[in-house]
Amino acid sequence: MKRDAMLAALADKQAAWDLLIIGGGATGLGCAVDAAARGYRTLLVEQSDFAKATSSRSTKLIHGGVRYLQQGNVGLVLEALRERGLLTQNAPHLVSHLSFIVPNYTWWEAPFYGVGLKLYDLLAGKLGLGPSRHLSREETLQRLPTLEPEGLRGGIIYFDGQFDDARLAVCLAQTAAALGGVLANYAQVTSLVKQKDLIRGAVIRDLETNVEHEVTARAVINATGVFTDRLRQMDDPEARKIISPSQGVHIVLDRSFLPGESAIMVPRTDDGRVLFAIPWHGRLLVGTTDTAVPRAELEPRPLREEIDFLLTHAARYLTKDPGPDDVLSAFAGLRPLVKRTDNRDTASTPRDHSVMVSKSGLISITGGKWTTYRKMAQDAVDQAAQVAGLEERPCATENLRLHGGLEASASLPTLTKEDPAWKNLLHPKLPYRLSDVVTSVREEMARTVEDVLSRRTRALLLDARASIEAAQVVAELMAEELGRGKEWVQSQVTAYRELAAGYLIQ
Numbered sequence: 069m070k071r072d073a074m075l076a077a078l079a080d081k082q083a084a085w086d087l088l089i090i091g092g093g094a095t096g097l098g099c100a101v102d103a104a105a106r107g108y109r110t111l112l113v114e115q116s117d118f119a120k121a122t123s124s125r126s127t128k129l130i131h132g133g134v135r136y137l138q139q140g141n142v143g144l145v146l147e148a149l150r151e152r153g154l155l156t157q158n159a160p161h162l163v164s165h166l167s168f169i170v171p172n173y174t175w176w177e178a179p180f181y182g183v184g185l186k187l188y189d190l191l192a193g194k195l196g197l198g199p200s201r202h203l204s205r206e207e208t209l210q211r212l213p214t215l216e217p218e219g220l221r222g223g224i225i226y227f228d229g230q231f232d233d234a235r236l237a238v239c240l241a242q243t244a245a246a247l248g249g250v251l252a253n254y255a256q257v258t259s260l261v262k263q264k265d266l267i268r269g270a271v272i273r274d275l276e277t278n279v280e281h282e283v284t285a286r287a288v289i290n291a292t293g294v295f296t297d298r299l300r301q302m303d304d305p306e307a308r309k310i311i312s313p314s315q316g317v318h319i320v321l322d323r324s325f326l327p328g329e330s331a332i333m334v335p336r337t338d339d340g341r342v343l344f345a346i347p348w349h350g351r352l353l354v355g356t357t358d359t360a361v362p363r364a365e366l367e368p369r370p371l372r373e374e375i376d377f378l379l380t381h382a383a384r385y386l387t388k389d390p391g392p393d394d395v396l397s398a399f400a401g402l403r404p405l406v407k408r409t410d411n412r413d414t415a416s417t418p419r420d421h422s423v424m425v426s427k428s429g430l431i432s433i434t435g436g437k438w439t440t441y442r443k444m445a446q447d448a449v450d451q452a453a454q455v456a457g458l459e460e461r462p463c464a465t466e467n468l469r470l471h472g473g474l475e476a477s478a479s480l481p482t483l484t485k486e487d488p489a490w491k492n493l494l495h496p497k498l499p500y501r502l503s504d505v506v507t508s509v510r511e512e513m514a515r516t517v518e519d520v521l522s523r524r525t526r527a528l529l530l531d532a533r534a535s536i537e538a539a540q541v542v543a544e545l546m547a548e549e550l551g552r553g554k555e556w557v558q559s560q561v562t563a564y565r566e567l568a569a570g571y572l573i574q
């Protein structure tokens with residue numbers, strides 16, 4: 069994937085796109101894969117980097133959502149479990165199985181959650197990842213040696229999927245590109261173009277050069293997550309707001325707080341939230357919170373009370389109490405929750421998805437979650453094809469093997485032939501090599517130091533301080549690859565340090 073070639077295709081005045089997709093998160097990228105796989109001429113634009121917003125800030129689970137079962141939303145769980153199975157099948161290099169243990173401290177938890185998780189197994193059917201079962205107190209402590217033993221009665225073990233969200237996003241972009249789609253990051257839709265009150269395209273600004281391009285498309289899909297209302301109001305200033313963003317924060321701790329192979333799942337903290345402590349990339353991810361916020365932002369910041377909540381609750385379940393100094397990184401994401409509405413066309417339950425078509429034909433796809441991105445895309449592209457009167461072609465993603473991963477990128481031996489120093493680690497505390505920076509630029513459209521350290525690698529989330537220390541080396545190597553000068557290096561390092569400071573607890 070080369071951005072220059074993508075921009076040239078985007079700027080081609082002769083190009084007539086079947087579909088323009090706005091937004092390069094899970095939903096938009098899923099739409100691009102779906103549309104390109106059906107053979108539609110597909111263009112996707114993302115105003116920042118792929119997965120910059122919510123899609124790189126999730127809990128990293130491919131799951132049916134045990135919580136939704138508690139809410140009685142069986143249909144949603146069933147759909148998500150099916151999607152979990154399909155994704156495991158289509159991207160085995162990106163989804164792994166993880167065991168979760170619900171620790172039991174009161175007499176009623178074992179039967180109550182035990183029955184719920186049996187139902188979860190049942191709903192997964194033959195796409196299940198393994199049966200749930202009760203664990204004795206000893207077995208629980210064997211699997212979770214640092215779990216708080218006082219008052220512990222036992223646990224229930226069950227299985228779900230785990231992934232790296234930003235990596236899956238890049239993999240979807242590569243898949244769509246391999247199918248003939250054109251995708252550009254740092255390309256923002258600044259206005260929609262209409263003809264006789266019907267949407268016929270958009271004006272797109274290349275944010276690297278500030279040059280604007282007008283593109284024509286038979287249908288336009290708005291897949292902008294928490295920014296959905298901005299696009300809807302670009303289309304119709306009178307459009308009612310339908311998104312209420314809710315912030316979720318995670319903290320990252322050293323793995324010594326929870327060694328072993330299993331995660332902890334607390335279905336209900338005393339204020340009714342779900343808490344996860346999950347091994348991820350050699351660290352421990354603890355989350356999350358649910359805080360209503362007034363507006364959508366690209367770089368939301370964790371509140372101190374959210375971090376305190378996570379530290380206090382982690383301390384309840386772990387023998388070693390984590391404190392603020394133990395937090396390697398703290399990050400926030402915004403859930404694009406769809407407000408409940410009485411309008412039957414748009415009715416939706418929270419975290420479910422809905423497709424809406426405006427009077428001028430703008431197709432907005434909202435809600436959902438990473439796990440269900442494929443189904444969301446299928447529904448949105450079906451709708452878009454109908455609105456635009458495109459030739460009917462069936463969805464082809466159910467068994468589509470996703471691209472990306474190691475098999476698709478230049479191998480380490482090939483790169484180190486070019487420069488043996490590229491096998492060196494970026495930083496002693498980070499599991500990445502200089503060669504990863506080169507691959508990110510050459511094959512994954514990384515354009516900034518942040519793209520490399522936050523999303524092509526996950527250095528920012530694994531250890532924000534170490535990632536700041538690595539920024540200079542990354543900037544210099546990127547400058548060589550991209551043909552940039554000293555000034556660029558300096559401004560990139562400064563911008564990255566400012567950004568990453570927001571992931572440290574001050």
Ligand SMILES: Cc1cc2nc3c(=O)[nH]c(=O)nc-3n(C[C@H](O)[C@H](O)[C@H](O)COP(=O)(O)OP(=O)(O)OC[C@H]3O[C@@H](n4cnc5c(N)ncnc54)[C@H](O)[C@@H]3O)c2cc1C
Nearest residue numbers: 091093094095115121122123127129257293316437438439
């Ligand atoms: C804390 C938290 C934990 C979660 N955990 C999980 C989990 O474990 N498993 C799971 O399945 N789901 C999880 N989710 C849900 C999942 O992350 C989201 O549903 C999903 O990432 C939303 O993707 P999206 O593409 O709709 O939105 P986004 O990722 O926000 O993408 C929208 C994109 O549109 C772009 N955009 C906006 N305006 C424009 C414009 N004018 N021009 C061009 N581009 C534009 C934005 O820059 C953005 O990148 C979690 C969510 C949160 C917040």
